[in-house]
Amino acid sequence: MTLTKKKLVLAFMILLAASAAMIARDAVAPAGKTMTIAEVMAAAGPEEWRPLDPENTLYLELANGRVVIELAPAFAPLHAANVRALAREKYYDGLAILRVQDNYVVQWGDPEEENPAKARKILKARATLPAEFDRPLDDKIPFTPLPDGDVFAPEVGFSAGFPVARDRKQGRMWLAHGYGMVGAARGNASDSGGGAQLYVVIGQAPRHLDRNITLLGRVLQGMELLASLPRGGGAMGFYDTPEQMIPRRSVRVDADVPPAGRAELEVLRTDSETFRRLIEARRNRREEWFLQPAGRIDLGIMTVPLRDRK
Amino acid sequence: MTLTKKKLVLAFMILLAASAAMIARDAVAPAGKTMTIAEVMAAAGPEEWRPLDPENTLYLELANGRVVIELAPAFAPLHAANVRALAREKYYDGLAILRVQDNYVVQWGDPEEENPAKARKILKARATLPAEFDRPLDDKIPFTPLPDGDVFAPEVGFSAGFPVARDRKQGRMWLAHGYGMVGAARGNASDSGGGAQLYVVIGQAPRHLDRNITLLGRVLQGMELLASLPRGGGAMGFYDTPEQMIPRRSVRVDADVPPAGRAELEVLRTDSETFRRLIEARRNRREEWFLQPAGRIDLGIMTVPLRDRK
Numbered sequence: 239m240t241l242t243k244k245k246l247v248l249a250f251m252i253l254l255a256a257s258a259a260m261i262a263r264d265a266v267a268p269a270g271k272t273m274t275i276a277e278v279m280a281a282a283g284p285e286e287w288r289p290l291d292p293e294n295t296l297y298l299e300l301a302n303g304r305v306v307i308e309l310a311p312a313f314a315p316l317h318a319a320n321v322r323a324l325a326r327e328k329y330y331d332g333l334a335i336l337r338v339q340d341n342y343v344v345q346w347g348d349p350e351e352e353n354p355a356k357a358r359k360i361l362k363a364r365a366t367l368p369a370e371f372d373r374p375l376d377d378k379i380p381f382t383p384l385p386d387g388d389v390f391a392p393e394v395g396f397s398a399g400f401p402v403a404r405d406r407k408q409g410r411m412w413l414a415h416g417y418g419m420v421g422a423a424r425g426n427a428s429d430s431g432g433g434a435q436l437y438v439v440i441g442q443a444p445r446h447l448d449r450n451i452t453l454l455g456r457v458l459q460g461m462e463l464l465a466s467l468p469r470g471g472g473a474m475g476f477y478d479t480p481e482q483m484i485p486r487r488s489v490r491v492d493a494d495v496p497p498a499g500r501a502e503l504e505v506l507r508t509d510s511e512t513f514r515r516l517i518e519a520r521r522n523r524r525e526e527w528f529l530q531p532a533g534r535i536d537l538g539i540m541t542v543p544l545r546d547r548k
Numbered sequence: 549m550t551l552t553k554k555k556l557v558l559a560f561m562i563l564l565a566a567s568a569a570m571i572a573r574d575a576v577a578p579a580g581k582t583m584t585i586a587e588v589m590a591a592a593g594p595e596e597w598r599p600l601d602p603e604n605t606l607y608l609e610l611a612n613g614r615v616v617i618e619l620a621p622a623f624a625p626l627h628a629a630n631v632r633a634l635a636r637e638k639y640y641d642g643l644a645i646l647r648v649q650d651n652y653v654v655q656w657g658d659p660e661e662e663n664p665a666k667a668r669k670i671l672k673a674r675a676t677l678p679a680e681f682d683r684p685l686d687d688k689i690p691f692t693p694l695p696d697g698d699v700f701a702p703e704v705g706f707s708a709g710f711p712v713a714r715d716r717k718q719g720r721m722w723l724a725h726g727y728g729m730v731g732a733a734r735g736n737a738s739d740s741g742g743g744a745q746l747y748v749v750i751g752q753a754p755r756h757l758d759r760n761i762t763l764l765g766r767v768l769q770g771m772e773l774l775a776s777l778p779r780g781g782g783a784m785g786f787y788d789t790p791e792q793m794i795p796r797r798s799v800r801v802d803a804d805v806p807p808a809g810r811a812e813l814e815v816l817r818t819d820s821e822t823f824r825r826l827i828e829a830r831r832n833r834r835e836e837w838f839l840q841p842a843g844r845i846d847l848g849i850m851t852v853p854l855r856d857r858k
Binding site: 338340341371386387388389390416417418426428441442443444445446448449450461462465466467468469520523526527528529530531532534535536538539 | 648650651681696697698699700726727728736738751752753754755756758759760771772775776777778779830833836837838839840841842844845846848849
């Protein structure tokens with residue numbers, strides 16, 4: 239077998255950082271051809287990247303590393319504020335990941351929740367909140383559509399870095415479930431969640447949950463720490479014993495963290511020309527490995543580039 | 549917080565085994581309502597389940613358990629036969645998982661492939677094969693369509709347990725990428741793969757790979773063993789050092805395994821009435837937790853029930 243390991247790769251899925259490419263800023267593809275992902279990213283201008291808002295950035299600290307979460311107050315203002323408040327009163331610190339269900343979710347909370355004597359108390363934050371499953375469609379909120387349609391909604395695309403679905407007839411828009419999206423677990427009543435128990439999607443986009451549960455943010459960095467956790471052996475992936483649960487050291491709001499401990503991440507603006515070009519580059523892959531570019535892309539597979547300034 | 553942990557679940561994603569439900573075989577939903585998943589599965593008849601074909605069932609043995617793979621000779625006859633031949637000459641035994649890329653693939657092969665002196669020799673099997681990216685559309689192959697469309701193909705559904713896309717205009721059909729699908733890694737040339745290096749999808753369905761690479765089967769059981777592996781730190785998820793690679797003990801064809809060592813799995817026939825009912829039950833979730841059933845389902849999230857007779 240003469241093929242080398244490096245040649246036997248599937249495809250480039252990691253979006254190349256702009257700094258890694260060698261194409262000049264104003265590079266454009268030959269007439270009639272879309273650019274490659276590397277060409278698109280190399281041509282991105284500094285103004286097309288945005289820093290994170292310190293009030294909307296959370297650090298979930300696990301024994302093996304940090305997970306960075308961006309909150310989505312434009313879609314879930316009550317939940318975003320409450321998760322921030324819970325983090326600030328240190329509600330989450332020392333609690334645990336209770337459930338890891340393969341191809342579905344990681345979920346964390348208080349292992350002693352059913353034991354009133356030992357359950358963690360919520361101080362100033364709220365235990366439950368009204369549902370924020372969707373919101374009025376507002377054309378003032380930037381929206382970059384994907385051109386190839388969607389099985390679940392009339393229109394899908396990205397708003398401020400988040401995957402979003404819209405229904406103009408109903409006048410509603412909502413965050414869409416997909417890999418890395420963060421939501422507030424709830425019981426059967428729509429207003430029984432509030433953010434004390436959060437979940438993160440670690441598998442195929444469970445779009446049937448859209449508008450059934452409140453999504454409030456997205457994991458920007460550290461998904462591999464969550465997605466590689468041992469799956470729970472109990473029903474729905476709950477861990478069978480307390481010893482199996484994954485302790486969570488702390489959750490902090492970026493604004494409260496000393497400068498040396500802060501991430502220096504930047505996210506590509508999804509209302510930028512580069513993001514629009516990236517959609518085209520992902521629809522029509524021109525890298526040599528691709529023999530039949532799909533000419534299409536769906537919401538679940540489209541990702542938003544991130545770079546680390548450190 | 550008065551909600552119990554058990555109540556604060558997201559949804560039932562694990563399809564309930566028929567034996568676990570208490571609805572009689574002939575149960576039907578009230579007029580005008582779809583059945584729940586539990587009701588559908590409880591009503592499945594024994595003839596709607598099929599055993600595995602011993603020649604098309606592979607056991608990948610890892611240190612922490614067994615992964616069961618079903619081959620798809622109707623779509624990739626050359627690759628299925630070659631993977632069987634490679635297993636029978638013990639080509640795979642002792643080789644390793646080389647790459648785990650988050651939200652993408654696990655890939656295994658020979659760590660010494662680039663070193664001719666040490667590389668594992670292929671004896672009777674073939675090192676490379678012509679591509680089997682798609683095949684002629686054949687209406688004699690059972691096909692159960694999903695009714696809600698697809699972003700990538702004119703038609704999608706299931707054939708003999710596999711997710712399949714069809715294009716009647718082009719007269720072609722092909723296996724579709726999704727969670728647990730198994731394919732043959734290749735270099736840039738279409739005929740540079742052959743099954744010596746295999747990959748398994750562990751994340752969001754990478755449908756842009758469809759018709760660019762040969763899919764040859766699907767993991768039926770043990771996905772959680774692959775999906776929870778540590779992600780590789782190198783480019784595209786390759787492990788940086790040999791020590792990180794995950795050894796593979798062996799790959800065996802079910803037909804060659806003594807009876808005591810065989811799995812006794814059954815797969816729900818995807819051309820059965822129960823599977824068609826299940827599609828409806830998944831489109832319109834009637835479990836109490838769901839407040840707004842989607843009324844739709846996509847290929848990536850639809851799963852095929854499996855049961856263990858042991």
